[in-house]
Amino acid sequence: MSNREVKVAVVQAAPALFDKSSAMDAIESLTRKAAAQEAKLVVFPEVFLPGYPRGFGFGARVGSRTEEGRRLWQRYWESSIDVPGEETDRLGELAKELGVYLVVGAVERDREFSRGTLYNSILYIGPDGELLGKHRKLVPTGSERLLWGQGDGSTLTVIDTPFGRIGGLICWENYMPLARAAIYAQGVDIYVAPTADARDSWQSTIRHIACEGRCYVLSSNQYATKASYPDDIARHEDLLKDGEVLSRGGSAIVDPLGDYVAEPLYGQEGLLLATLDLSKVVQSRFDFDVVGHYSRPDVFQLIVNDAKQEIVRKASDKLS
Known part of the structure; x- marks a missing residue:
């Protein structure tokens, strides 16, 4: 395999919801399985740690919240992680042992201010065991806004690897054209799109991104059933009217011209494995380079505020 090729694995699975130890064990087991098949990049779904x-409803209605809903949210908060923290250290040890890059969807607790806010994040772990970066979802979708805060432009992250540049966006962020442009402008070659969207239309989205960005797209979704949840959660009144299968999956891998390298997987857990030839990224940009010769900076320009947003500054802090 040349240095322009890399074998990747996309995970389709679900942990026991609200149980980060279950999620961590699943990450370890599935990463070992992928590494045994020579994968060097392993991608997990949106908020796999500790589950979507x-x-x-968390007891929320317009104008009111319930005590039971607050307790359920506390359970979610307690199963979330600090970044960096104990769980990222463990992920780093795993990545270093197996010599892989890990891309993991996680619910991240705010460490800096109130510690009362959660973020939907992507973590990038290198084969040296280091946390290389993270991305916080810019706009949680619909009712997700009650659970997660908004990320800022400082985490529109793309990382360098020996085989290409890796970055991406989470679920419906991928419908934000300017957010996509901010990722494309960093020269992304392998675009990760962890999601909770199992609809047929999602496949059109990831194929469009691949074709637009002239990059490989790795989309990872959970296959979740009530049987995968703790008993009390599976029997929760919010789920009584739902069927046994809560998310059918649809993970897939798409090449830079929008064709499937690995077809969507539905109705089961699994690993999608593929060898990506990054020379195809270069070839695909011959006739279309969205931030190169096919851009028109004389007509259109995008300004990205990549500064970290801080709610509190001390007078002693140096003002920028």
Whole structure:
């Protein structure tokens, strides 16, 4: 395999919801399975750690919240992680042992201010064991806004690797054209799109991104059933009207011309494995380079505020 090729693995699975130890164990097991098949990049779904709380209302209605809903949110908060922290250290040890890059969707607790806010984040872990970067979802979708805060432009992250540049956006952020442009402008070659969207239309989205960005797209979704949840969660009244399958999956890998390298996987857990030839990224930009010869900076310009947003500054801090 040349230095322009890399074998990748896209995970489709779900942990026991609200149980970060279950999620961490699953990450370790599935990463070992992928590494045993020579994968050097392993991508996990949106908020795999500690799970996507599909179907839960957390006792919220317009104008009111319930005590039971607050307790359920506390359970979610307690199963979330600090970044960096104990779980990222463990992920780093795993990545270093196996010599892989890990891309993991996680619910991140605010460490700097109130510690009362959660973020939907992508973590990038290198084969040296280091946390290389993270991305916080810019706009949580719909009812997600009650669970997660908004990220800022400082985490529109793309990382360098020996085989190409890796970055991406989370689920419906991918419908934000300017956010995509900010990622494209950093020269992304492998675009990760962890998601909770199992609709047919999502496949059109990731194929469009691949074709637009002239990059490989790795989309990872959970296959989740009530059987995968703790008993009390599976029997929760919010889920009573839902079927046994809560998310059918749809993980896939798409090449820079919008064609499938690995077809969407539905109805089961699994690993999608593929060898990506990054020379195809270069070839695909011959006739279309969205931030190169096919851009028109004399007509259109994008300004990205990549500064970290801070709610509190001390008078002694140096003002920028």
